[in-house]
Amino acid sequence: MIWESPFAERGQQSRFSLADAYSVRYVVRMIEARDLQKAFRTKAGPVEAVRGVDLRVQEGELVAFLGPNGAGKTTTLRMLTTLLRPTSGSARVAGYDITDEAARVRQRIGFIGQGNSAGYYHRIRDELVIQGRAYGLTWRRARHRADELLEVMELTALADRTAGTLSGGQRRRLDVALGLVHSPPLLFLDEPSTGLDPQTRARLWEQLLELRERQGTTIFLTTHYLEEADTRAERVIIVDHGRVIADDTPSALKRGLAGDLVRLRVKGSTTAAAAVVEALPGVRDLETSGDWITARLPDGSTAVPPLLERIRAHDAEVVEVEVLPPTLDDVFLALTGRSLREEGTTQTEEEMTR
Numbered sequence: 001m002i003w004e005s006p007f008a009e010r011g012q013q014s015r016f017s018l019a020d021a022y023s024v025r026y027v028v029r030m031i032e033a034r035d036l037q038k039a040f041r042t043k044a045g046p047v048e049a050v051r052g053v054d055l056r057v058q059e060g061e062l063v064a065f066l067g068p069n070g071a072g073k074t075t076t077l078r079m080l081t082t083l084l085r086p087t088s089g090s091a092r093v094a095g096y097d098i099t100d101e102a103a104r105v106r107q108r109i110g111f112i113g114q115g116n117s118a119g120y121y122h123r124i125r126d127e128l129v130i131q132g133r134a135y136g137l138t139w140r141r142a143r144h145r146a147d148e149l150l151e152v153m154e155l156t157a158l159a160d161r162t163a164g165t166l167s168g169g170q171r172r173r174l175d176v177a178l179g180l181v182h183s184p185p186l187l188f189l190d191e192p193s194t195g196l197d198p199q200t201r202a203r204l205w206e207q208l209l210e211l212r213e214r215q216g217t218t219i220f221l222t223t224h225y226l227e228e229a230d231t232r233a234e235r236v237i238i239v240d241h242g243r244v245i246a247d248d249t250p251s252a253l254k255r256g257l258a259g260d261l262v263r264l265r266v267k268g269s270t271t272a273a274a275a276v277v278e279a280l281p282g283v284r285d286l287e288t289s290g291d292w293i294t295a296r297l298p299d300g301s302t303a304v305p306p307l308l309e310r311i312r313a314h315d316a317e318v319v320e321v322e323v324l325p326p327t328l329d330d331v332f333l334a335l336t337g338r339s340l341r342e343e344g345t346t347q348t349e350e351e352m353t354r
Helices: 073-080 102-106 124-134 138-151 168-180 200-213 226-232 250-258 271-279 300-312 328-336 350-352
Strands: 002-004 016-017 028-041 045-058 062-067 088-093 111-112 184-190 216-224 235-239 241-246 259-267 284-289 291-296 316-324
Touching: 016 350, 028 216, 045 073, 045 088, 045 241, 062 073, 062 226, 073 088, 073 184, 073 216, 073 350, 102 111, 124 138, 124 168, 138 168, 138 200, 168 200, 200 226, 226 291, 226 328, 235 250, 235 328, 235 350, 241 250, 241 328, 250 328, 259 271, 259 300, 271 284, 271 291, 271 300, 271 316, 300 316
Parallel strands: 062 216, 062 235, 111 184, 184 216
Antiparallel strands: 002 016, 028 045, 028 088, 235 241, 259 291, 259 316, 284 291
16 A cells, blocks of 8 residues: 655655655645745835745754854745745745645644733733634633643733733743644744743743653744754754855754864964964864964864963963853854844835835
């Protein structure tokens, strides 16, 4: 007996026998975008916000989608969640086409945007029940699901309060609960922890990871907190000027694109010591300032010991060494020449969408 996958590559067939099904884990592709493009008409003329994005996200992954302001990430996210129609290209989300089957996509995803979802004067439990009904749950199931989520997100004691009386962290947990009412297999998070204090942010992530562990939810998020992407995400996708420019694990990106920052304080000939450093394979961003030499090396901790011996042989001595591991912000600077937090354009994607 032969099975054919509905998620096969276009123009190809994915076939395997029933016996193979017991020995090979079938991986479902939750997001698949091909040459996704979006252009806006503005007073200054047409603007290409997204210029051909290709994405592949497998079931169960936690992926951070990052880019400087104006890079195209918000527009891409809105297309994937069916809030914007692409100018060209295609995408399938949770198994359905974002243009031709938008309603089915919405049934299979949860989306937590940057704004608050609940009505200011509405009671928390009522909001959850109504959200469940909107997704087709029976009254009984909607009430049961609301109670489940209130407990999971630690909001049970606040169930009868209105959303407007909640703190920022409590409202954010309510937003997450509203996005999970229908138990979606794919959850989109747009800046989920913006504006939260570090303790509330950490607790929110604990709850999100617990939910993912229990339900196997695929999570696709944008964030300006690079430590979240670094420590939480299994993959980081970086977009700039409307195109994907990097896609790998956080550690691989840091190791391959940034390298360790090595700082050496030299006694003796700084010029001779700098020449030794410059001769190392893979060295970048070499600078000297007084008796200090700064450079980026692919593996600083391994390169430093033999480097000290070579410098000593050139009538100089290193009296102080500092090796700083790379950060994702270093990766951004290496790839784009700017920090994630810098303004990318004078006109934001938000303004173009409006």
